[in-house]
Each structure stands twice: as structure tokens, then as C-alpha cells.
Amino acid sequence: MANRVEPIPVPLAGAETEAGTRKFTLSATVRKILAALGSYGFLGLGAIFMLFPVFWMVMAATKPTWQITAPDIIIPSFWHKTPGGESLRLVNLWTAPTEDGSGRRDVILYGGRRQYLSMLDANRLGELTPIPRDQAGQISVLAIDDFQFNSLTYNGQTYILVGADGDNLLAVPQNGLDLDTAVVVPRSVQRAAERAEVIHGDYPLPVRQIEVEGKGTLNLIEAGPNIELSTVLPADYAQHAILVPAAALTDKETVPIGSTEADVYTLVELSAQAEQSEADASNPFRNQSASQQNNNPFQSQPAAEGETSSEKYLVIEQAEYRPVIGIDILQQHAMRIAQDEFRSDGATITTESGAVFPVGTYNDQNVALIVSQEVQTGGARNVLVLPVEQLNHAQLILSSSLLEPFPLIVDGFAVRMKDFDHPTVEEENIDLSRMPHQVAILGDRQTMALAIPVSVVTEAYDVFNNDLQRNLTVNFMLNNFVRAMLRETADASFLTFFKNSAVIAAMNIIGHLFSCTIVAYAFARMRAPGRSLLFGIVVATLMMPGFITVIPVYRIFRDLGMVDTPWPLFLRSFFGNAFFIFLMRQFFTTIPMELEEAARIDGANRLQIFFRLMLPLITPALATIVIFTFLGSWNDSFNAVIYLNSPQNYTVAIGLRQFIGQYQSEFNLLMAAAAIVMLPTVLLFFFAQRFFIEGITLTGMKG
């Protein structure tokens, strides 16, 4: 645009507005500063809108899964864990105040949360003050020693709320309160206690009759809010944990432990012949016939004859587990034999987890039957057996940590197995260093409990939930990006999608560079009848939306047999692109004619002029083509959606769409994948920002 002053109608009408504003006379400087501040504020808000989603995505991409559902954790953190004894399970560590309140320490949680409340002896309440409800104001919590009371302020005095009568609240003055009449009662005890009514003055008060140690049965009235407490154990107790079938824990009883009380269980040996065992209840250790063979590896330690029957256990957590065995063990030791070679008296062996396998002998070796399967060719039944001592290598792992099992053929048998090379996030709870990389699933799901023998527990106490914190340290889990890349999505990983997208983008770039330059050069420098009409068509097609031709073009590619190949996504680039032709023509026309003529006089032909002279001169324009073609190709989802069906051919756009479907719950991996898909274009933008801005500006200025 020219730098001339145009007589556009700068209105005198504006003077009215002006006169209006003049009334609040602000000096020009102040006004400028305010305007600048306003501008920065507006831009800042906009920048937050632009950047914060990206920040949130990157934060999510570097979090472990459990934090995805805990939005209070904004900066990704790593949860410290401690091994749960010999099991593979890792136990979450928390921090809590020490019992004497002198500091903080690492603890593990025992079971669920407990609720307590403060109660007062209704018979020793003192005088009750009725307070009109509408004058009561806000009820708050008042903590005195170990007690927490509902309190309110009325006429400048603090009261403790104990009940209501019609429109009045009933309360006792705090300063007249005898703390000796207060008791902290577990909610469960309060709920279970007998109801009664104490007439106090004019008011009937609902009370509970609860026996309090050293005081006899008292009529207690509710005087405080529910207080949630968690029972914690010192962290090092986790090393004594054993993994036992949940069903083997019986005889629940509540006993005092440390300074609190907890549910404890007796451990019994589970039997394969559970029905028989009921008749045989006097002997809790019904060893199966397999154990008579003297090399049963599954004598779990606590079940050693007789001596542990009195031990009680605290359960720290329960979960579904699966017995698995390293695939290498199976491949080395499993044997495929005909079923009649497997001699068995019907005995079974029960693994630690309670998984049961038939045992028998084969060539004088004790073997366990792993898989039994009809062999299709001969019709005879073959079985896969494993020497009994190899079952030692079986391990229990959380079933949630198993990826979708896929079959592996061992000696002709399909074995369900899983791959640990790309661990799922749940495996944060598993000590992977002790896991084989690939495992075969040996049995059904078992509910297992991680239990600690009561005899080691000398310390256990309750803490307020507010005082309990997860033991976290900041840790950006960058390996989420690697895992997102390697994660198989419908037979192909993101690595494949990336490669496909890159190849398609490269082909598009080559196509556009080839076609658009020569066509634009011809439009810029060669004279021919019909040239301006044709160039008019080029400009007209700029405005033509792509969707209008989609179906016939699809028809063409289908006839060419190119559906579900990358071809439809780049072939058309070799036929030029209206926008780039337009752009390049503008560039070519800015090159002085004289240069070309000089070259022609020197004897150069058209091709030589084009390649040797013109192309080097328009390198910046070529860069624009490369950048915008890459951008368009990488971000194109519509064509990819239409033409690509098999996962091996997917581009990143559809790959990401598939990822959503399959890994909805793993937002961290999903966000990592989205960030990876964004990365190439963002990087390109940062390195070639000038071309982006110029390109966009150029399109805008032609309007």
C-alpha cells in the first residue's frame, strides 16, 4: 500500500465523542499507559488461552496414570513405594505425623478409614441454652484436646451444640464444659448402641447408651462432627507382608493393635478339595496327594505344619491376581506328550495362589498338566506338561497389570501370554525388576490379600486424614512418550503411523515442488493464447472447497485399486496446487526479465534457464512450499480417514483416533501421543517461523 495521505472522511462528528471524554481529563501519558496496560492484559489473557491447554496436555502426558484421576496434582509426581515382602506387589507409601507428633514419617495404610465423633455425657451437661435458629450464625468446628465439637457463637459467647428443639438449637456454654464428660466414640460403636432419651430440663435429648471404659455405661449425646481417621503402620512392616488367597483368611476379629484396633484374620490352608475339607475341618492343613510326593514347592511358609495356627494377620490390601510363569521356563521345560503318556492318579497340586493343576508322572518325572488340547490332525488328545519343580518359578502378579494376552505357540500349544516390554501404567505397582519380560498365564484370577502377621506389629495408630499425605516427589515421566510411541494400536504402533505420515508428507513435498514450479514458471514467463483464461481458472479453483469432488475422486482411486494405500494421499500433488502455483507465479514475475534474456543470449535453453537460474533465485518460495505442504499433509485427517483402512497404513491423525478408542482410561499416554503428533509441526514452526508468517500474510494481502 502506498504511503500517501488519503482524504478519507475523518469525521468532525468524532469531535462530539471527543468532547464527551474530555470531561474526565486524563493526561495523554496516563492514557497511553492505561492503554498499554489494557493491551498487555488482553494479550496476556489470550496467551493463557492459547498456551494453557498445551501446558495441561504436557503435564498430563508426563503423569503416572493414577494422577490422571487426581487433578489436584498439577505437576507430575512419582509415588514412593515399598516392596510388599516377597510378593511382587509394591505398597504405596504415605507420610503421617509420628505418634507423639514430634515429626513426620513414612507409613503404610491399614485398610479403610475410620470415623469417630465426640460425645458428651447427657446426664452431666449443665444448663442448656436454647438459641433461636435464625440467630445462630455459622456452625464451626472447635477442637479442644482430642475432641472436636460443633460450636457456634451467640451473644458473644461460644457454645457447643448438642441438639435442637423446634426452632431452637440447644447448646451448652463452652466455658462451663467439663472435659471429663466428653468421650471420643467410633462412629460404628455409636451407630450400634442402644437408643434412649434423657429429659434434661424441658428438653428431651436423644442419647445412645454406650459403655465407656472405666466409667460404665453412659448416656452420650452427639456433640461433634464426624472425624475421619486412618490407621497407619510404620512403612518397614511392608517387608513382612505375604500374599495369601483372600479366601484363606477367616475368623475375622477386632483386636487392639498399637494404640488403635484393627480387624485380624486367621490363615487357613486352602484345599483343592474344598468340599471335602468342610467335613474335615478339624485338620486345617489338608495336604493334597501331590504334597506326598515330597517335592511340592507350594508349601507356603505360614502354613508349615501346626505352628502358625495361632498367628493372626492384618490385611493391607486385596486385589485380583493371576499366576504367571516366565515364557522362557515354559519354552525350555514344557513337554508336549500324548495324553496316555501322562500317568496320573487324579492328584492335583495347588500353587501358592490356589491355582490347581493335575499332577502325574511322565518318564518317572513328576509333572503338572498345564494345557490339554485336542490335536487336530490325529484326533488324539495331547497335553502340555511342566516338571513340578519348575512351578517354583510361577509368580503372582496383579491381573490389572497384564496387557491383553495374545497367544504364543509352545510345542504346538497356544499359550496365553503377555509382553512386559511395554509395561502398562498399572505396573507402577509391580516390581518389574523381578518380572520376566514375557509371561504365560497359568491359571484363573484369584483374589489375593497382602497380609502382615500381627506378631510384628508393635506400632499402629490413627491419624487425621488431613494429616495424611502421599509420599510424592516431582518426577516427569518422560518414558510415557516412549510408551505411547511403542504401544500397539490395532496391530501397529505409533512408530508405523509416524513413518507413514512422514513418507506421505515427503511425497507431497516432492510432488508440489516438481509440479508447481514448472507450471508457475510457464504462467509467469511463456506467452500463449489462452494463458490468462487458464490462469483465471487457477485462481478460481483456489476458492473451490475440496469436499465437492471427494466422491468422484474416491471412485477414480477405487478404480485404480489405490484405496487403502498411501497413493491417494499424495498422487494429486504431482498435478500441482492452485495456491502454490499462484504464489510461485508472483515470485517468478518479480525476477527481472533481463536476467533471463542475458542467459538466453549466452545460449541457455529454457530448461537450463529454469533449473540453473530461476529455481535458485526463488529458494525462499520453495521453502514456503515445503513448509506449507508438510503442514497440510501432516495435519490432513479427512483424506486419511476416507482412504486408509488397515492399521499398517494409518497416518498419525487416524492412529490417534484409534488410540482414543482403545486407551480411553490412560489419558497420560493419550496426551503423550497427541503431543507427539503435534511436535513435528510445532518444531517446524519454531525453526521456520518467518516463512509461516510470510506465507499467511501473503495469502491475506491478496484479498
Added chain:
Amino acid sequence: MSPMRRNEAISFYIWILPWLLGFLIWQLWPLIESLYLGFTNYRILNVPQFTGLANVERLVNDRDFWQSLRVTAGYVIGVIPIGNAIALGAAMALARKLVGVNFWRTIYFLPSVVSGVAAAVMWWYIFNPDTGLINSALAGLGIKGPGWLTDPYWALPSVIIIGWWSGIGGQVVIYLAGLKGIPASLYEAAEIDGAAGFARFRYITLPMLSPTIFFNLITGMIGAFQVFDAAYAITDGGPNKATQFYIFNVYQEAFIHQNMGYASLLAWVLFIIIMLMTVVVINASRSRVYYESEV
């Protein structure tokens, strides 16, 4: 025609052959064919048979069509005027010779280069009713946020917000270039005449910028009518068809239900709508757009 001129003409046609072929094969012929297919029962595997006005009749009674038209119109209205106003505001703020113009411009433009599907996936998490950024922030203020993309009432506004996010940057850059093209002398003259603040905006910036605004409105509108990624990637047209955008509907008809003939008609209808809208905008702006060359 001299032999030399003829040679040049022949080479011209050889050189533009790729484009010429491409235009005939990939644009002109498909354009005509899709108009024809629009009146056939084409379903990929059959030979298209002309069915007269059957598709038109179907179109008139097709609830999905009307719904997609409504939703897309709502999207265009939400994204284009408001988005342009925000972009113009940001560009004007940037044009005030602030510190770090490039820095701000980079931030604003960044979302424009991002893959639409990836952006949609990112926003899906931002909009997550329980754990998303927005509802977490609202919960911090004690407000229970809506279900956003899962709420039929909020889904379209949510997608419009995504549209702003990815669209504003490009518009800001174009507006900024347009603003830089306004000669400073105009503002100086205005200052002498006593025009300031809003008057300057109303009587100088707006008229001088009108071709740029016009361009942004038209191209933005054409782009917005073709919104697809968000519906494809995260909403699947839902909930309750609240984001059944037009092109997504065409895609579903053509490639999911394989009603390619009918989908061709749908595409043509949108094509005509876009052309009409463009004509309307051109007409409406003819008296208001000020081209410097006209004076």
C-alpha cells in the same frame, strides 16, 4: 503466429500439462460427475442409476441433514464473527508497538500449526467433566462445571472454543499485516483533526482494514463450513447429534452408510450454500469495503 511464438505456445502447454491434466482429472470432471451422482442411487459397488428427484425428496425429509445444517450454521456464527473480533482486538493490541511483538505473535499463531485431530484430543481432556482443566479450575472456585463435550447443550460451544483456539492465530497475523499497511500519516492527520480513541478506530482503522476483514471473513467462513476434525476425533457427531457437522454428515453418508449418490447431493448443497453466502458477504460489504485503489 510466428514459428517462434508457436513454439513458445506449445512449450507453455507442455509445461502446464501437469496442472491442466490435474484440473481436468481431479477437479473439473469430478465436479461435473458429483453433480450427476447427486441424482443417482450410487452406492460404491453398483452402477449409478439416475433416480430423478428421489435424493432431493429424501434431503428435504432428512433430519440429519437439517440438524447438520443447523449445527454447522451455529458453528460458523460462533467461530467467525466472534473469533474475528477477538483476533482483531489482539492484532490491534499488538500493533501498538508493544514489547515482544514476535513473542506474542508466536504464541497466538502456535495453535494454527497443530494437527486438528491432536488439538481435538487435547481439548477433549481439557473439557473432561471430572478431571479436565476447566472443571478443575471451576471446582476450585466452588462452581460445578457442565459436562462440556458430553452435554448436548454445551457440546457445540465447546467445539466453537476449539475453533477459536486453532483459528485466531492465523487471523491475527493477517490483521497485523493489514494494520501495518495503514499509513501512519492517516492517524497523524486524524490527530490534528482532533479524532482519537474510538473515532480513530471507526473512521481510519476499520475502513482501511476492511479488505483484510473481508478476506478473513470469507476464507474463515469457507473453512468453518468444512469443520470435521473435532466431530471425527472426539464427539463422533454427538452427544445427541449436537456436533453433527455438515462435512461429518457427508462423510458418514458416503463412507459409513455408503450412500454416495445422496452424499454427492449433500456436498453440492453445501457448495451452493457457501457460494451464496460468499455472494451475500460480498454484496453486503461492497458499500463498506474500502479498497485504496478505488479512490
